[in-house]
Amino acid sequence: MDDTGARHAGKNGFCTQIGNDDFAWFGTRASKSRLNFLDLLRAGHTDYVVNQAALDYMRGRALAGPVISQLAAHQLTQFADQAAWQTHLHRLGISALQVTPDPVCHRRSVVGQHPGAWTAARYGDCQ
Numbered sequence: 001m002d003d004t005g006a007r008h009a010g011k012n013g014f015c016t017q018i019g020n021d022d023f024a025w026f027g028t029r030a031s032k033s034r035l036n037f038l039d040l041l042r043a044g045h046t047d048y049v050v051n052q053a054a055l056d057y058m059r060g061r062a063l064a065g066p067v068i069s070q071l072a073a074h075q076l077t078q079f080a081d082q083a084a085w086q087t088h089l090h091r092l093g094i095s096a097l098q099v100t101p102d103p104v105c106h107r108r109s110v111v112g113q114h115p116g117a118w119t120a121a122r123y124g125d126c127q
Helices: 034-042 052-060 065-073 082-092
Strands: 002-008 011-019 024-029 110-114 117-120
Touching: 011 034, 024 034, 052 065
Parallel strands: none
Antiparallel strands: 002 011, 011 024, 110 117
């Protein structure tokens, strides 16, 4: 993955390349943020999923155990869009948590994966 900046028609922009030895994908956007990159990985999908891969990722990034337990124990695991996901976090009391250091400022903040798309929690840009 790589980003490069350029001006086109008098406006700043960024071209993001995602690929490996077998494929390459390019996209142009106005932002070079972590959130923009996660949005590109989502490939137009708007849903959020909490599954075993997401829970394992949270554990691997040392997210608070009680928060992981709360997400794992809840019957709701799929959310249509960011608003539904944020509403769920708010109902669980997770959106109001404040800790130091901020655990969401990791380079990657992937919450789950479902066929054909990455589903990522958007917590705010920590640049």
